[in-house]
Amino acid sequence: EPEVTQTPSHQVTQMGQEVILRCVPISNHLYFYWYRQILGQKVEFLVSFYNNEISEKSEIFDDQFSVERPDGSNFTLKIRSTKLEDSAMYFCASSRSRDRGDIQYFGAGTRLSVL
Amino acid sequence: DAKTTQPNSMESNEEEPVHLPCNHSTISGTDYIHWYRQLPSQGPEYVIHGLTSNVNNRMASLAIAEDRKSSTLILHRATLRDAAVYYCILITSGTYKYIFGTGTRLKVLA
Numbered sequence: 740e741p742e743v744t745q746t747p748s749h750q751v752t753q754m755g756q757e758v759i760l761r762c763v764p765i766s767n768h769l770y771f772y773w774y775r776q777i778l779g780q781k782v783e784f785l786v787s788f789y790n791n792e793i794s795e796k797s798e799i800f801d802d803q804f805s806v807e808r809p810d811g812s813n814f815t816l817k818i819r820s821t822k823l824e825d826s827a828m829y830f831c832a833s834s835r836s837r838d839r840g841d842i843q844y845f846g847a848g849t850r851l852s853v854l
Numbered sequence: 855d856a857k858t859t860q861p862n863s864m865e866s867n868e869e870e871p872v873h874l875p876c877n878h879s880t881i882s883g884t885d886y887i888h889w890y891r892q893l894p895s896q897g898p899e900y901v902i903h904g905l906t907s908n909v910n911n912r913m914a915s916l917a918i919a920e921d922r923k924s925s926t927l928i929l930h931r932a933t934l935r936d937a938a939v940y941y942c943i944l945i946t947s948g949t950y951k952y953i954f955g956t957g958t959r960l961k962v963l964a
Contacts (some may be wrong), residue, residue: 780953782892
């Protein structure tokens with residue numbers, strides 16, 4: 740069964756450093772998403788992306804965050820200057836369409852630890 | 855954002871059916887009901903979804919109340935592998951995002 744792949748599984752960084760989290764969505768999917776989950780808390784929506792543009796973003800997704808689809812297969816989340824509170828699991832997801840009856844498929848996540 | 859209410863936790867014995875309830879009294883006519891689960895240290899995993907009619911798939915069944923203000927996820931025979939947090943999510947027209955609540959933590963007893 741096709742799956743969303745995320746790398747690395749664990750990223751450790753120093754506060755103030757830039758990080759890039761990588762995702763390979765399912766190949767025929769057109770819509771891409773990032774979510775995050777701080778330890779012990781809810782899964783929170785960050786951003787959705789379609790046709791090389793952000794479709795929707797949450798209040799969390801401020802100027803420190805950016806997303807990109809640099810080629811035909813990867814989808815990345817960049818955090819420009821990491822803060823301690825950015826420590827969380829980051830999940831990438833993809834879907835074929837934006838139909839409400841369609842399904843978002845999630846990756847296993849990248850654990851980001853900011854020291 | 856449309857809201858859902860689920861019990862914080864439930865327990866079930868292995869091999870027995872489990873009924874996980876979800877209230878969504880403010881659901882609108884075009885909102886879809888999706889269920890996901892999150893196994894420990896993993897990403898959310900799709901379970902089932904529906905609009906008005908009851909649905910079955912290889913993982914579970916979804917029973918939707920006639921007024922659509924509540925739904926129930928049914929696992930027919932719980933296994934230890936089904937221990938997870940189960941989320942009921944409403945998908946609303948005009949938005950692509952999933953709003954996760956706190957979900958129901960299902961514990962399966964051997």
